[in-house]
Amino acid sequence: MRHSDTLLVAFLKAAAVEDDLIPLSAYEEAAQKFAVTFKEIETIVLENGLFPLRYLRQRKLLAIWGQQRLLQSRVAVIGCGGLGGSIVEMLVRLGVGNLLVVDPDFFVESNLNRQLLATTATLGRYKAEVASERCAIINPMVTLEALNQSFQSENGIQSLASCDLVFDALDSIPLRLELAEICSSLDLFLIHGAVAGWYGQTALVPPASGTMARIYQRTEPESQADGFEGSIGNLSPTVNVIAALQVAAGLSHLLDGEQKSSSAGCFVDLLIPELESWS
């Protein structure tokens, strides 16, 4: 450990509340005093058996090693509309250290009924960029790379290659099938989620499993078929339930040392309500 790190650790320990909890104010002071980033401070906090105060309520659930695992993870969210906006919000609050958010679109008025990041103030703005601003005001320990272009672009594929996990938050079946192909070629796990009206589904898609193609078998490529969604639309409660199930699946995947090789998922009907899971 460098001398400056020893001083930083001593500073953090002195600033701890309730023995070992480090408040945001200590990060702010330390960042100035030692010319380090919030992320560097967080790494040192966790390495030294201290715990960020902001994560107090998930301490028993994740422990230091789990929080470290999340901090070191790089996760992609493809699509930043209904599912994507809520997924980003949860990943940022959980403390996933590095996020890649990809969406070529900007917010329009008809997004306001369900998309967390769509507000009267963000209409007309790029969705990924708005996600980046949201991230900064919630958790400055998280680095968010916003890409205002398609995941199929050269930049998109290049950025995906260095990820640990990918969330499918797209709104078109042909695009989902393409994303699954790209993830397979990059050997990446994908957490699929889709909604239509009161219904939604999630699936853990291992690379080269063919799961996405099986889910959307008999979909005519030229039909732009998007299931029920095109005809019946989307509701905020369905979007948020499915986004939450996707994040839970992703979280357990990131924390699980032994990664499953087979797919698993569930279908949710919020109207009854009922949840049917499969593996």
Added chain:
Amino acid sequence: MRVTIKLFADFRQGRFASRVCEFVGKVSILRVVQELGIPLAEVGILICNGRHVDFDTELVEGDICSLFPKVGGG
């Protein structure tokens, strides 16, 4: 041969939630879907005994088969 067919969401309208169906000879899930009058393009996930399967899967006595509608929005 008897298999249990479970339908979800809008597939239940005018049909049923769960029913034991009797078939003579070999039967694939594709044939079950066709006999129920469900358009193939509307079918999404197919589960047989808790496993994710495709239309060509042949059913055997006692199988429990679940049919879910296709969803694709985000």
